[in-house]
Amino acid sequence: MPAKNYDKYILKEPMAKSMFEQIKAPQILMLGEKNFNGAYFSMGWSYVTEPFLMVDEPHFHDYEQYIGFVGGNLNNMKDFDAEIELYFGEEGTKKVINCTTFVWVPKGLIHGPLKITRVKKPFLFVDIVLGPKPDYRRKPANTKV
Template sequence: MEKGKYGHLIVTELKAPQFSDEYYRAYSRWAKRILWMDGNVVPGAFQMNCSWYLRPNEPHFTEAHTHNSDEIIGFFGSDPDNPYELYGEVEFWIDDEKHTITKSCLIFIPRGLRHCPLIIRRVERPIFHFNVVNESQYVAIK
């Protein structure tokens, strides 16, 4: 990729934060992280990461938490001929409400609203997932 004046703003390789080796081992059993951007990767950037969900996850991998800023979470099916079909099932909690997601969607989580667990119950085709937190780093407050 050409550098140029703005080449540093284009991220094409995974530069994830330093989580524990156990976290990465557990995550890789059911998902493939693609890219991560935050203020450490590109100074001034807010946080976004994206992954492919490939198989069901461990139920307690993503515990309930909040953030100090708004978050957008996305789940997308991988069939371009049927883009709204998730071909899987995601259990996602918003405060004390359980939501069963079977269609491609975007979820808006206002700052301070407790959300998760996020449980991947079924995967027939890879599910593209991303989240965006309007902070320079991803910080989950338990």
């Protein structure tokens, strides 16, 4: 029996340049639509070293999203010294992230802006979407933020 080729299931060195000029290091990026035949999973990992406005407006997604903020010291990922503001809902409820954290954003939940306000120690930003690609910035009407 001939050996099967499983190469289509493996993505080696999934590096890309970040869409944000403030993120200098190459990011890890995997898009289900592009890299895995339309799989409903996409993920990006970025190394954040400075404050900046990452997302400037409230929006929602057609898929679930998980956002991670992880200490950049790989020997101790709880070693986190940064501050991020993330807003939720039409009313713009502000939540402050100042420790290693993951956030679940259900499909359709309005969220944003996302402001990285302080970075004393670099951290990993993780963006996971349960869809074939990220679907960003569909700004809803009548949002107060």
